[in-house]
Amino acid sequence: MLILGIDPGTAIVGYGLIEKQGHKITPVSYSCWRTKSDMPMTERLLIIYESLDNFLRESPPDVMAVEELFFNRNTTTALTVGQARGVILLAAAKNNIEVFEYTPLQVKQAVVGYGKADKKQVQFMVRALLALKETPKPDDTADALAIAICHAHSMRRI
Numbered sequence: 043m044l045i046l047g048i049d050p051g052t053a054i055v056g057y058g059l060i061e062k063q064g065h066k067i068t069p070v071s072y073s074c075w076r077t078k079s080d081m082p083m084t085e086r087l088l089i090i091y092e093s094l095d096n097f098l099r100e101s102p103p104d105v106m107a108v109e110e111l112f113f114n115r116n117t118t119t120a121l122t123v124g125q126a127r128g129v130i131l132l133a134a135a136k137n138n139i140e141v142f143e144y145t146p147l148q149v150k151q152a153v154v155g156y157g158k159a160d161k162k163q164v165q166f167m168v169r170a171l172l173a174l175k176e177t178p179k180p181d182d183t184a185d186a187l188a189i190a191i192c193h194a195h196s197m198r199r200i
Contacts, residue, residue: 043061043062043063043104043105043197044059044060044061044070044101044102044103044104044105045059045060045061045062045103045104045105045106045107045190045193045194046058046059046097046098046103046105046106046107046139046190047059047060047106047107047108047186047187047188047189047190047191047192047193048094048106048107048108048109048130048186048189049109049182049183049185049186049189050108050109050111050123050126050127050130051123051126051182052077052083052086052087052090052122052123052125052126053076053077053079054074054075054076054077054180054182055074055075055076055090055093055094055126055130055182056072056073056074056180056181056182056183056184056185056186056187057072057073057074057075057094057097057183057186058071058072058178058183058184058186058187058188058189058190059071059072059101059103059190060172060187060190060191060194062194062197067171067172067191067194068172068173069172069174069187070101071101072178072183072186072187073183074180074182074183074186075089075090075093075094077089077090083122083125086126087125087126087129088129090126090129090130091129091130091132091133094129094130094133094134095133095136095137098133098134098137098139099137102137102139103139104139104140105139105140105141105142105193106134106139106140106141106142107141107142107143107144107189107190107192107193108127108130108131108134108141108142108143108144108189109143109144109145109146109149109185109189110143110144110145110146111123111124111127142193142196144189144192144193144196148192148196149164149185149188149189149192150163150164150188152191152192152195152196153167153168153171153188153191153192153195154167161181164184164185164188165177165178165181165184167188168184168187168188168191169184171191172187172191
């Protein structure tokens with residue numbers, strides 16, 4: 043099964059495609075799409091949508107796992123990330139890809155075993171679980187892989 047993890051954002055959208063065979067998970071491809079902060083939001087959202095849509099057509103996953111929106115203090119950031127999530131979900135729907143959503147707490151629990159793990163702990167476990175030589179950069183890419191791993195580990199319970 044191919045699982046695509048997505049860490050939504052407007053400046054950087056991390057993605058990580060993994061394959062799950064039995065209990066084994068292996069990385070297939072991972073990176074990020076970037077938009078420039080000086081661009082109008084409509085153009086940034088179009089870039090995100092088209093980048094993901096092209097990826098889904100070229101490397102269609104069986105499912106997509108997306109991080110749920112986490113409200114902290116900055117509601118402006120939450121709203122723009124929500125717009126990015128919207129175009130991400132639209133691309134999945136257009137390509138008939140089933141979407142599963144996970145909170146940051148669920149991702150950390152699945153990958154590290156502790157829901158309040160810090161970024162370094164998550165990155166360490168992503169690297170270890172996927173037998174990578176280096177920690178994926180930027181952080182958004184490692185987070186996307188963690189989201190995909192979370193779904194791989196959660197599949198038994200869904």
